Amino acid sequence: MMLPAALLLLGALTAVVAPRLLARADWADREPVLALWVWQCAVAAVLLCCALSMTLSAALAWQVVRGQVFAPAPHAVMEAYGLGTTGPWAAPTAVALACGGVWTAAMLMREVVRTRARRRLRCAELLVRAPLLPGEESGSRLVVLEGERSDAWWLPGGTAPRLVVTTAALRRLKGRQLDALVAHEEGHTHARHDWLLHCSAALAGGFPQVPVFAAFRHEMHRLVELAADDMASRRFGRLTTALALVELNEDRGVFGPVPTPHAHLPKRVHRLLTPPDRLTAARRLRLTAAAALVPVVPLLVAFGPGLRALG
Structure with a gap:
């Protein structure tokens, strides 16, 4: 029973320490893609x-599982795993962790269902506000909506994700600014940022008391942007x-003295205008390899x- 307990302790230690270490890192804003990778590795390790503790606990508790795992x-x-000495906590630990796995799967399924429902609703709203003209194909990648408020968003999902832009945004964005906006939204789609956001939301919603999952959701929204x-910026x-x-976003009061839900935008603009120095290629490689070793x-x-027994 010592090995499953050690794995649980390692997972708890990673869940507590990883967010604190990443919060102190001064390179996350300079290398957001690398920071996304590090966060994913930390969550995968937890x-x-x-999962490993649950499997070993179940193998200790029940002969049928033991026969499948160690066949x-x-x-x-x-003998190296001490399968002949079943502890009293093996079965309760396996059951508790299995329930946690089922709950995680349920939260992921709930997030998928909610996302699909929201997507269907937005598609229906788009069809009402921008009905298809005779002969127009439904798979158009660009949808222009009549609107007095500047707005643009990428609608993922399906075989052809679509970029939705209001006429007010088209009037305000000049020249290559519209191209930069399209490149920004395409960056989300090509990197599948929507999946990161869904997974982080499901884990944080299912286990709000786990620090690494709550911090994972918070950081994903910032780092993907x-x-x-x-x-x-690399293209335009x-x-x-x-x-x-x-x-x-100027008309939303984002850049005023009063905080708004989009208060992170001024920091993003400042970061673009005064770009921080990137890490060296060698340090990026070291951080990437170190993060990959965590799981x-x-x-x-x-x-x-x-392995020691076989050796």
């Missing part, structure tokens, strides 16, 4: 610790992208006794 393993491996800003320039953000640690802990 989930992997729970091809030699006797020395089974920074990453999309960088994608647009930082000044053009910053001006596009200002023109699109490997639970695997080494779980398979360590078996």
